[in-house]
Amino acid sequence: MTDHISTAQQEFLALIGAASEAEGKSRISGQIIALLVFEGRALSFGELAVALGVSRGSISTNTRTLEARGVLARVQRSGERQDYFELVDVHSATLLREISQRLDRTGTGIEDICARLSHSGGDSGHGACARLRDYAAFHHIVAKAIATASDEIEGKTAHLRPGDSVE
Amino acid sequence: MTDHISTAQQEFLALIGAASEAEGKSRISGQIIALLVFEGRALSFGELAVALGVSRGSISTNTRTLEARGVLARVQRSGERQDYFELVDVHSATLLREISQRLDRTGTGIEDICARLSHSGGDSGHGACARLRDYAAFHHIVAKAIATASDEIEGKTAHLRPGDSVE
DNA sequence: CGGTTTGTTCAATTCTGACTGAACGGTAGA
DNA sequence: TCTACCGTTCAGTCAGAATTGAACAAACCG
Structure with missing residues (x-):
């Protein structure tokens, strides 16, 4: 069952990644948004890198620009050293x-x-x-x-x- | 005076070319549209290549895709061997x-x-x-x-x- | 017929920018 | 302090798209 979810997730990521590229943005930035939409919760820096299979450097640059564009927010969790990201509701x-x-x-x-x-x-x-x-x-x-x-x-x-x- | 017009034309071409790239299209395709808007008349295949300073091959591919997308129309002029292009009004x-x-x-x-x-x-x-x-x-x-x-x-x-x- | 012009095609090239990975500074805990 | 982890940065790499240019076929004219 997690199988079905993960294949659906992969399809969703591929679709949004392609759409993101088609409109001049990077694939990864679109997929970060897509993953946050799919999961519906805040994801950590590390989770993003692993789930999307990209380098930590790419996560850093893309989350930064998305943050600057007001698309997502960086949130700190007490006790956790990792940064978490969640979509701005608008x-x-x-x-x-x-x-x-x-x-x-x-x-x-x-x-x-x-x-x-x-x-x-x-x-x-x-x-x-x-x-x-x-x-x-x-x-x-x-x-x-x-x-x-x-x-x-x-x-x-x-x-x-x-x-x-x-x- | 033609000076002013041509510098304005160059600025317009640069602006629309950049905008075209920003939304995932090629620079030349945007500039073909821009040039046709600026001139307000049908332009020949050769005119496009010279005015934009690009190869005839690029004109061919870009005009073909623009034609297929319904953006411009290829028109023949009696007595002229060159193809002319004009914007579809919509x-x-x-x-x-x-x-x-x-x-x-x-x-x-x-x-x-x-x-x-x-x-x-x-x-x-x-x-x-x-x-x-x-x-x-x-x-x-x-x-x-x-x-x-x-x-x-x-x-x-x-x-x-x-x-x-x-x- | 040759010579010219014209548009198309495609392999080669150029170019842009996305992506990587390692080095770095910062922070927290032991 | 030392260690481990975390995010940032940037020079280098890579892939894909845009563009070129030459070869080609068709149409035209002498």
């Missing part, structure tokens, strides 16, 4: 907010280019500028949509125990 | 729909794992299964939000073409 919403902010940043970056262009170039680049503004607007619209979804999910996950229906 | 919406579908696929992938787990593993993996379903639901919610944004953007961009036809 970790999914945090990831969405991150994406939303990056889109907004790209959008304003486009607008900045457009502003400099129309300021110094007269109206020769007018058509291009209009298209760039549309393209920037697209980024902002998507950012807004994702931010809204983030709020929705945050409202559902905050202070809710896992297993509650989200439908 | 190209942004198409990219969003692609992301939405990938999220849905990941979500159902998680649900499949969960189904196999609860079917064969008894109730020992019950807690994990509940958490996995929540995690799958998260993916579906985001997919839905992005799909909605895609529809919104499609509605905004489709009417820009005068005398447009539906499908």
Whole structure:
């Protein structure tokens, strides 16, 4: 029976690891999140390294960045010398907010280019500028949509125990 | 004045190229889209290679995948031997729909794992299964939000073409 | 027919960044 | 103090993807 669980766990880790890579993040960082979701409890530094079969150095760097991104928290247990990690309860919403902010940043970056262009170039680049503004607007619209979804999910996950229906 | 435009173009290409890499796509594919947006007209195969400073082989592979993804269209000009490429007018919406579908696929992938787990593993993996379903639901919610944004953007961009036809 | 242009393909190359592993500093207990 | 353990760091390694460039086939023109 633990067999079934562990194969399911392996499949889950592989799936999320691949998804993590597909969106530009490292495989391990995705799998750390996946393992914490699967286990539903705080895991120690050593447990992560063993369960994922990766070096302690990788655990260190990846947990640090995940911590800085506000996805997981490092917790100390009295009497234990190892660090433990647990998911922030709004970790999914945090990831969405991150994406939303990056889109907004790209959008304003486009607008900045457009502003400099129309300021110094007269109206020769007018058509291009209009298209760039549309393209920037697209980024902002998507950012807004994702931010809204983030709020929705945050409202559902905050202070809710896992297993509650989200439908 | 063309100076200003070309520096703005270079900045735009760099920005979108980096954004493209950040989300797991190739730099060149993002820059092809960016160049077509900036120019606002169909560009030839050769123009793309020269303007982006990349090999013809790269243009070939990237335009093919973008074409397959429904982002741009290959058009022939009578009398011209070169292929020309232009953006599909709903190209942004198409990219969003692609992301939405990938999220849905990941979500159902998680649900499949969960189904196999609860079917064969008894109730020992019950807690994990509940958490996995929540995690799958998260993916579906985001997919839905992005799909909605895609529809919104499609509605905004489709009417820009005068005398447009539906499908 | 040859010569030119064009797009595709694929083996080779380059490049990026993830990952490792060992050295290091810090901490707690004996 | 010494020892054992723990997390961090970083130079080195490695894998996979992106990109190149040359070979190739097709279409066109003289």
